[in-house]
Amino acid sequence: MGSGIILLVVVAVVALWAIATYNRLVALRNQVLNGWRQIDVQLKRRHDLIPNLVNAVRGAMDFERDTLTAVMEARAKALTATGPADAAQKEGQLSVALGRLLAVAENYPTLKANDNVKMLQEELSATENKVGFARQFYNDIATKFNTAQQVFPANAVAGMLGFQAAELFEITDAAERQVPTVDLSRK
Amino acid sequence: MNLYEQQAANRRRTWIVMIAFVVFLVLLGVGFDAFFFGVDRAFVPVGSFVALGVGSVSALVGYVKGDRMVLAATGARPLADVAAGASEDEALKLRQLENVVDEMAIAAGLPRPPVYVVPDPDPNAFAAGRGPGHSSIAVTEGLLDALDREELQGVIAHELSHVRNYDTRVMTVVAALVGGIVLLSDWARRGMFWGGGRRRGRGSRDGGGAAGVLFFVVWIVAIALAPLIAQMLAMSVSRKREYLADASGAELTRNPLGLARALEAIDGAAAPTTSVRRGSAHLCIADPLGRAMNLRRGRAADLFASHPPMADRIAALREMAFERGKG
Numbered sequence: 001m002g003s004g005i006i007l008l009v010v011v012a013v014v015a016l017w018a019i020a021t022y023n024r025l026v027a028l029r030n031q032v033l034n035g036w037r038q039i040d041v042q043l044k045r046r047h048d049l050i051p052n053l054v055n056a057v058r059g060a061m062d063f064e065r066d067t068l069t070a071v072m073e074a075r076a077k078a079l080t081a082t083g084p085a086d087a088a089q090k091e092g093q094l095s096v097a098l099g100r101l102l103a104v105a106e107n108y109p110t111l112k113a114n115d116n117v118k119m120l121q122e123e124l125s126a127t128e129n130k131v132g133f134a135r136q137f138y139n140d141i142a143t144k145f146n147t148a149q150q151v152f153p154a155n156a157v158a159g160m161l162g163f164q165a166a167e168l169f170e171i172t173d174a175a176e177r178q179v180p181t182v183d184l185s186r187k
Numbered sequence: 188m189n190l191y192e193q194q195a196a197n198r199r200r201t202w203i204v205m206i207a208f209v210v211f212l213v214l215l216g217v218g219f220d221a222f223f224f225g226v227d228r229a230f231v232p233v234g235s236f237v238a239l240g241v242g243s244v245s246a247l248v249g250y251v252k253g254d255r256m257v258l259a260a261t262g263a264r265p266l267a268d269v270a271a272g273a274s275e276d277e278a279l280k281l282r283q284l285e286n287v288v289d290e291m292a293i294a295a296g297l298p299r300p301p302v303y304v305v306p307d308p309d310p311n312a313f314a315a316g317r318g319p320g321h322s323s324i325a326v327t328e329g330l331l332d333a334l335d336r337e338e339l340q341g342v343i344a345h346e347l348s349h350v351r352n353y354d355t356r357v358m359t360v361v362a363a364l365v366g367g368i369v370l371l372s373d374w375a376r377r378g379m380f381w382g383g384g385r386r387r388g389r390g391s392r393d394g395g396g397a398a399g400v401l402f403f404v405v406w407i408v409a410i411a412l413a414p415l416i417a418q419m420l421a422m423s424v425s426r427k428r429e430y431l432a433d434a435s436g437a438e439l440t441r442n443p444l445g446l447a448r449a450l451e452a453i454d455g456a457a458a459p460t461t462s463v464r465r466g467s468a469h470l471c472i473a474d475p476l477g478r479a480m481n482l483r484r485g486r487a488a489d490l491f492a493s494h495p496p497m498a499d500r501i502a503a504l505r506e507m508a509f510e511r512g513k514g
Contacts, residue, residue: 031296038293118279126286133294136441141296 021154025163028145032166035138039169042131043078043091049127050075050098053120057105067104071097092171095131098124135169142166190437190507197431201357201424208364208420212239215371215413218406223378235371242366250359254315254323257470261462263303263325280331287340288324291347294439300324300350310334310453311460313470314346315355322350327460333452341436341446345472348435354428355470361424365417372413418491425493433500437507447504454497473497 054068074090074097081087102124105117146165149158188196216235223234249256270281285302292299300316303325310330316322324346326339334342349355409416437443453473460475474494494500 035296038296042293119282122279122283122286126283126290129286129290130293133290137294137296140438 017153018157021157022161025145025148025154025158025161028141028148029163029166031141032138032145035134035141039131039134039138042127042134043087046094046127046131047075047079049123053124054101056120057101057117064101064104067097067101071101073097088171091131095128098128139168142168188503188506189509190434190443193434193503193507194431194438197427197434200427201431204420204423204427205360208361208417208424211409211413211416211420212364212368212371214406215368215375215409218402218409219371219375222375222403222406234374235367238370238374239363239367242368242370243363244366246359246362246366249362250317250355253317253321257313257315258303258323258325261305261307261325263305266302266304269304277331283336284326284331284339284343287336287343288347291340291343291439294344295347295351297347297351300347302326304328304331305462307460307462308332309460309475310456310473311463311475312342312346312472313463314349315470316350317355318353319350322355324350327462329456330453333456334449337442337445338449338452340440341442341449342472344436344439345432345446346436348432348439349428349470352428352431352435354432357424357428361421365421368413368417372410375410422491422493426495429494430500430503433504434507437504443504443507444510447501447508450497450501450504 050071054071058068071094074094078087078090078094081090102121105121148154149163149165212235216232216238219238220232220234266281266285270278273281281304284304288302289299297319300314300322301324303323305311305325305327307327308329309327310333312324312326312330314322314324324343326342330339330342433446436446440446450473460471460473463471463475471494474492
């Protein structure tokens, strides 16, 4: 009789642990999916913002037509990306073009003093930051999810319950790892 | 220690102090009930439960009311209202604040909290509310003037980390324990004043003789020191959570030196933040009560300060940035 009760208790504890583990993994997996979509949200926001920003500085930065055109072209290319790898590469090129625009704006003292331009530079920086932080959060939450699946005793049941490791966001185009060169000479 | 190790260490230390807190409360409570109601076969420490229950009430009321009370008391105004009437320079700063809060909310995976500005020239910031989704962040005008964007990002990351670590809940539990301990100590002292308990009754004759007497001596000393000890334990928890918020904030920005520079700038401004009351001190990034306690680094300061000494916090952040021994 006594051993029967002990067995029952052990089974109950294991069952409760399994349920708790499953629920925790489900919650993490959903946060990972959300995190991935959040990156897209920020990228789309950047796409929508760029035309307004470029138009606003176009008048003052007339000499920098090349830089402005490069930004608009990169944006157009990014909108037509096919698949995640292609999108990652084109978004990276858009980031480089925007970086050049920011750097070139530094070259105009009167422009720098203009409050409108300062606000626009702030918006450009903030947009790039948000994309970066969205990617950072995705990697952080994906790491938490993978760790939760791989620690003992959860690793015994994770595969059975249908959980797979999440891929971390990474740079596929090696050129993006190079330090960008900034050309401040007037064209 | 790197920022992950520092987070783990501070969470562990919080647990240790909380356990010490509960043990202390139990010591007082059991002694209280034994002293005043005698030790019967079916010993239920009624007095302890009542004290804990009553002590919890005001703590819970504060918790449930959330951020409204704290914000109203400081005169905080919503960011949108402040931006409407701002000059060009201020508008840029306020826009930066809004963007920085957005960025940190994205990095933390939390919904964006409403932002408020407190019209106080002393640089400070605080987070209030029950937890993610029910919290607000407030900064003083002095903070916006004193810090650049990177430093501001560090401060907001620290405050948002208080939210995501549920520090308001932790401090509510602490407040309930302090309330319970103070009540027990108060009742015990009144009880003894009015003529003592049934120590001379059944309890002591059935009790363990010398061991029983020793317990009561220890208990009486504990009663006398209870409010002090409770405050010490509460402040210890508060300091651990501050270190944890620093490390969690560094995880969000991946830039510990930004927050380190912000703390140096805040430390440089000497005046107290008069808008924030004592009860909300633990929610701020720097002690708003004039820092007299936090400036000193002696024993007394270590035990009763709500925030760790700035120099220690800055050193911990530099360590996270692998910059040991500099500055």
